[in-house]
Amino acid sequence: MNRDWIATARTLSEALPYLQRYEGATVVIKLGGHAMGSNEAMISFARDIALMSQVGVNPVIVHGGGPMINEMLDKLGVQSEFVGGKRVTDAATMDVVEMVLSGLVNKRIVAAINSQGGHAVGLSGKDDNLIQCEQADQTLGFVGRPHQMNTGVLRTLFDANIIPVIAPIGIGPDGQTFNINGDTAAGAIAGALKADRLLLLTDVPGVKNEAGEVVTELTAAQIREMTSDGTIAGGMIPKTETALAALEQGVRASVILDGRAPNACLLELFTDHGAGSIIRSK
Secondary structure, eight states: OOHHHHHHHHHHHHHHHHHHHTTTOEEEEEEOHHHHOSHHHHHHHHHHHHHHHHTTOEEEEEEOOHHHHHHHHHHHTOOOOEETTEEOBOHHHHHHHHIIIIIIIHHHHHHHHHHTTOOEEEEETTGGGOEEEEESOGGGBSBEEEEEEOTHHHHHHHHTTOEEEEEOEEEOTTSOEEEOOHHHHHHHHHHHHTOSEEEEEESSOSOBOTTSOBOSEEEHHHHHHHHHTTSSOTTHHHHHHHHHHHHHTTOSEEEEEETTSTTHHHHHHHSSSOSSEEEEOO
C-alpha cells in the first residue's frame, strides 16, 4: 500500500477529536491584504474555509485590502494626506476604499470559496447595520471605531450554512460611511459573537520572543509584559491589542499566524501542534 495514502489516512484519523471539538463552533478569520497572495494561495484558503464549513464549523471571514486600495488610489490619481504616518480618509478616499473592499476584494474571496464548494455571501458592515461606528479620530477623517454590532444577520446565515465574508466598512449614526481597520473589525465581530477562535492571518509566523523565535502559547499577561519591555513592537502591537480586546469580550482564544503558509487555518484548528501564536486570557 502506498505510504502517502497511509500517512493521509493517519492524518485524517488524528484530526477526528478536533473535528468533533469544533463542530458548531464559530471561528472568525481576519484575512489580511498581504496574506491573500496569488490566485493559487486564494484557492487554497478558500478550499480550507469550505472544508471547515462542511465539517460543522461556522467560519466568518473579515478581510482587509490595503495594497489593493493603494493601487487603486494611485490609478485614479487620488492624492492622500498623512497625519502621524496614517492616511487621512477624506470623502474621495472613502469612495475608493468602499469600492475596492466591498467590491473587488470582497467578491474575489466570495467567488473563490464558492468555486471550492462552499456557500459564501459578501457583506459590508453597513448591511443590516452590522457594524455601527463612531469617528475614531477627527484628524483622520472617515475612520471608524465599532461601538455596536448587529450580529443577527450572521446568525441567520449560520443557520443556512452560508459563510459570511465581511468588508470592514461601517456606518455612522447619521448614515456616514466609515473605513475600519480590518483587525479591529474582526476583533469586534468575534467579541460580539463570543467566537471560539479569532484567527488573525498576517504575513509573519506569529509573536516572537527576544531571540526571534515564535512563541506558540501566550497569556494576556505575557503579551502585556512583552509589549511593555519592547519585545512586541511595530505592527505586531495593534494585532496583539486586537487579540486581547477580543479575549476581554468573551472570545475563547486568539491566534496570530502566517496566512501565507499552506493550510494555516486547518493546521491551527485540526492538529495538536497548531500554527502561529495562540493567546489565552490565562
